[in-house]
Every structure is written in C-alpha cells, then in structure tokens.
Amino acid sequence: MSASPARTVRRLACAALALPVLAACSGLSLEKETPPPCPQVRIDRMTAQAVTFQGEGRDITDMLHKVDLAGYQGDCVYEEDQVVLALVPGFTVEKGPAAGNGTADGSFQYFVAIPSYYPSPAAKEVFGVTFQFPDPVTPRMRVADAPVTLTLPRRPGESLEGLEIYLGLQLTPEQLQYNRQSGVR
Numbered sequence: 430m431s432a433s434p435a436r437t438v439r440r441l442a443c444a445a446l447a448l449p450v451l452a453a454c455s456g457l458s459l460e461k462e463t464p465p466p467c468p469q470v471r472i473d474r475m476t477a478q479a480v481t482f483q484g485e486g487r488d489i490t491d492m493l494h495k496v497d498l499a500g501y502q503g504d505c506v507y508e509e510d511q512v513v514l515a516l517v518p519g520f521t522v523e524k525g526p527a528a529g530n531g532t533a534d535g536s537f538q539y540f541v542a543i544p545s546y547y548p549s550p551a552a553k554e555v556f557g558v559t560f561q562f563p564d565p566v567t568p569r570m571r572v573a574d575a576p577v578t579l580t581l582p583r584r585p586g587e588s589l590e591g592l593e594i595y596l597g598l599q600l601t602p603e604q605l606q607y608n609r610q611s612g613v614r
Contacts, residue, residue: 464506464507465507465588465589465590466588466590467503467504467505467512467514467589467590468505468512468514468581468589468590468591468592468593468594469590469591469592469593469594470501470503470516470594470595470596471593471594471595471596472498472500472501472595472596472597473595473597474613475597475605475608475609475613476498476540476595476597476598476599476600476605476608477497477498477597477598477613478495478496478497478498478598478608478613479495479496479537479598479600479604480492480494480495480496480525480604480607480608481493481494481495481496481525481535481537481604482527483527487607489525489526490526490527491525491526491527492525492526492527493525493527493528493533493535494522494523494524494525494528494533494535495522495523495525496520496521496522496523496537496598497520497521497523498518498519498520498539498596498597498598499519499520499521499571500518500519501516501517501518501519501596502516502517502519503515503516503517507583509585510582510583510584510585511580511581511582511583512580512581512583512589513578513579513580513581514578514579514580514581514594515576515577515578515579516541516576516577516578516579516596517573517574517575517576517577518539518573518574518577518596519571519572519573520537520539520558520571520572520573520574521569521570521571521572522535522560522562522569522570522571522572523568523569524562524567524568524569530565533561533562534559534560534561534562535559535560536557536558536559536560537557537558537560537598537599538555538556538557538558538598538599539555539556539558539574539596539597539598539599540553540554540555540556540595540596540597540598540599541553541554541556541577541579541594541595541596542554542594542595542597543579543581543592543593543594543595544593544595545592545593554577555599556574556577558572558574560572579594
C-alpha cells in the first residue's frame with residue numbers, strides 16, 4: 430500500500446523545513462578541538478648510555494653493568510595557564526662480565542632538563558633508579574621509572590610545541606669521557 434500524495438507532500442515539506450535546522454547543528458560539533466602538540470622531548474646520544482666499571486680498568490671484562498636510555502612514553506594536557514607533561518622513561522640494563530654469576534643489582538640517575546629555564550633550579554631535575562636482576566641467568570632487562578610530571582606555565586592560547594626538554598642519564602665525568610672515546614651510537 431502506498432502513501433497518499435497529500436501525505437507524501439507533507440513529509441517532503443517537513444523534511445525541507447528540517448534541513449536548515451540540521452545544517453545549523455552541524456556547526457555545533459561535539460568533537461573537541463585538537464590541542465597543540467606537546468613540547469619536544471629530546472634524548473642526546475652522549476647521555477643515553479652509562480657504563481659502570483669495577484675498579485680502575487676500562488676493559489669490557491671490567492664492566493659491571495651498562496644502562497641505555499631506551500626511550501620514553503609521554504603525554505601532555507593543555508590547561509588554561511599551564512601544560513602538564515607526564516613522561517615515563519624506559520631503560521635497558523645489561524649485566525657485565527664483572528658482575529659475576531650472582532644476582533646483580535645497582536643504581537643510576539637520569540635527568541630531565543629544560544635549557545630555556547636556565548639558570549632557575551627548575552631547569553634540571555635528577556632522579557634515581559635502583560635495579561636488581563631477578564636471577565643469575567638474566568643478562569638484560571627493561572626498567573621503567575615512575576612517571577615524571579612537569580607543570581609548565583604558559584599564557585592562555587600559547588603553544589609550547591617549540592619548548593625543548595632533554596632526557597638523559599646523569600653521567601660522571603669519567604662516564605661521559607668513556608662515551609666520547611668509544612663513539613657511543
């Protein structure tokens with residue numbers, strides 16, 4: 430059974446009246462505006478590795494452990510007058526020959542630095558991490574630290590996309606010299 434011609438005309442008229450209303454609603458998007466990109470986090474290759482040796486020797490057989498900054502996970506949230514950036518750095522720790530056959534443990538430090546904040550104390554913060562290999566046969570393991578939260582001030586509407594933040598291992602002068610001499614990749 431088909432609709433009467435009068436009923437079809439009324440339906441078309443109602444649909445035609447509804448189009449401008451629906452078109453106006455399309456401007457009211459329920460999707461949020463895309464926030465500006467997060468600040469840039471950089472890892473300098475010279476501070477991405479720390480080797481700890483036993484005694485004065487610098488041969489591979491004297492290595493207790495090697496730590497590599499393997500990367501990070503991060504996200505940021507733009508608020509009216511600040512950007513809150515959360516970073517979770519990840520590390521790979523490798524047991525060296527000098528660690529022996531026992532369960533090895535140790536510690537290292539890493540930093541988060543914002544050069545444009547220098548000379549303020551907020552320009553760099555150092556964090557400590559301890560580790561312990563689960564058993565004598567595990568030669569390498571991944572270690573993640575707790576999230577580091579940075580609260581970065583900004584003017585309303587300002588993007589911090591160009592702000593550079595550095596993440597690296599806090600090296601002793603000897604470790605930095607070793608990295609330079611060995612051509613760390």
